[in-house]
Amino acid sequence: MHYALISFLNARPLWWGLTHAPRADDSFEFASPARCADLIAAGLADLALVPAIEIARIPDLIALPSICIASRAEVRSVLLVSRVPMEEIRAVALDPSSRTSVALAHILLGERLGEAAYRRIKFDPVERENLLRLEGHDAAVVIGDPALQFSKRRGPEIYQYDLAAEWNALFNEPFVFALWAGRRSQVERRLDETVARLEGSRDFGLRHIEAIAREASEELSLPFSELVEYFREALHYDFGERERRALRRFFALAAKYQLIGEVTDQQWIAESK
Numbered sequence: 267m268h269y270a271l272i273s274f275l276n277a278r279p280l281w282w283g284l285t286h287a288p289r290a291d292d293s294f295e296f297a298s299p300a301r302c303a304d305l306i307a308a309g310l311a312d313l314a315l316v317p318a319i320e321i322a323r324i325p326d327l328i329a330l331p332s333i334c335i336a337s338r339a340e341v342r343s344v345l346l347v348s349r350v351p352m353e354e355i356r357a358v359a360l361d362p363s364s365r366t367s368v369a370l371a372h373i374l375l376g377e378r379l380g381e382a383a384y385r386r387i388k389f390d391p392v393e394r395e396n397l398l399r400l401e402g403h404d405a406a407v408v409i410g411d412p413a414l415q416f417s418k419r420r421g422p423e424i425y426q427y428d429l430a431a432e433w434n435a436l437f438n439e440p441f442v443f444a445l446w447a448g449r450r451s452q453v454e455r456r457l458d459e460t461v462a463r464l465e466g467s468r469d470f471g472l473r474h475i476e477a478i479a480r481e482a483s484e485e486l487s488l489p490f491s492e493l494v495e496y497f498r499e500a501l502h503y504d505f506g507e508r509e510r511r512a513l514r515r516f517f518a519l520a521a522k523y524q525l526i527g528e529v530t531d532q533q534w535i536a537e538s539k
Contacts, residue, residue, distance in 0.1 A: 268293045270302040270314035272444060274410035275486070275493075276335055276343055276501055277315055278478050280446075283467030298363035298410075299444060306447060313448045313460070317366035321447055321534045322517050322526040328453050328536045330446040333464055334505035336512075338440040341430035341500050343413045346371055347398065348405035348425040353379060359392035359406040366443050367409045367429060369526075373519045374432050384523075411486055414496070430500075439512035445505065453536050468503050510535070 267289070271281045273296040285294060295305065299317045306314040307324045321329050344367045348355055355375065360368050368389075376384035390403065397406040398416065407429075408416060433441040446464055447453075453460065471478065479493035486493075517529040 267291060267312045268295065268310070270295050270297060270305040270311035270316075272299050272302055272315040272335075273297060274299070274343070275414065275482050275496075276341075276410070277444065278482070279471030279475065279497060279503060280315060280333065280335065280464070280468050281471070282474060282478060283470030284463075286470070300363050300365050303365065306449075309449075312452060313446060313464075315444050316447045317364070317444055318442050318513060318516065319366045319369045319520060319526065321445065322520065322529045326450050327447050327534075328450040329534055330448070330453065330457075330461055330464065330536055332461060332505050333446055333468055333503060334442050334509055335444040336440045336442045336502055336505070336509050337430040337500055338434060338502065339431065339500055340428045341441075341443075342428060342496060343410055343500075344370070344429045344443070345408045345413045345416065346374075346405055346427040346429055346432075347400075347408050347416065348427065349400055349423070350404050351425060352427060353383075355379075355387060355404045357388045357390070357403040357405075359397050359400065359403040360389055361394055361397055361407050361409055362391045363394060364407060364409045367407055369520050369523075370429050370433065370441070370516075371407045372523050372525060373516070374427075374429060374436070376523050377436060377519070378432075414488060415486060437512070437515060439515065440502070440509055442505070442509050442513045442516070450536075457536055472497075472503065 271294055302314045303316045303320040305311040306316060321327055375387060397408055400406055430441045475494060475497045479490055482493050483490040520526045521528050
């Protein structure tokens with residue numbers, strides 16, 4: 267089984283068990299969320315952690331039940347960084363490694379500012395290393411480990427909007443960033459076995475949060491205690507009814523802003539027998 271794994275810190279608990287107890291036929295590719303989606307779309311991975319928005323975009327892709335990356339609070343690793351208040355934003359730089367967070371920024375700006383103001387905003391992909399320069403843009407969508415690092419060193423002249431917290435405030439629902447997914451024909455053939463293995467990997471990772479946080483603290487130069495809190499308070503990894511309902515809302519709003527077509531449950535979620 268070839269897995270495409272999101273390399274960002276928030277995904278580590280989901281694949282920690284897989285990589286620490288691999289099977290003989292396992293192989294792993296670590297990549298950005300967008301690249302993971304491209305790998306599964308091209309048939310270059312059997313299973314992938316994919317941005318939630320891509321479940322609605324990639325034909326024949328189906329999400330696995332019970333597991334996701336989500337937040338019910340400030341997530342700190344998905345930010346809209348701006349030099350002006352949100353209502354004054356007219357140009358946004360987008361991280362090309364992000365797709366769900368980019369769609370979320372579109373939706374939140376539209377819902378907060380109104381469709382007329384939203385339609386006047388320009389959105390441009392910008393290389394990750396240039397995002398925080400804000401050259402020619404009022405704001406930038408910054409995700410993953412760089413967002414975690416930035417949130418610790420921002421100056422008072424910069425507005426920082428946590429996109430998960432903005433979603434929570436608007437809808438009183440968690441926000442789902444990513445899910446395990448694969449081709450329908452392969453996933454449904456071995457669904458229960460696959461889900462059991464991925465749940466086991468997640469549970470192993472959650473039992474070893476301190477080890478994950480200690481490793482990441484050295485890599486990212488962030489305090490160990492804050493990373494433990496990040497995993498235990500900012501994120502959760504259970505895909506239940508509240509998360510499913512929130513994802514339905516996200517898909518409906520993404521369709522409203524013409525980011526995807528219309529989506530039904532039958533198109534995107536596998537069900538255990």
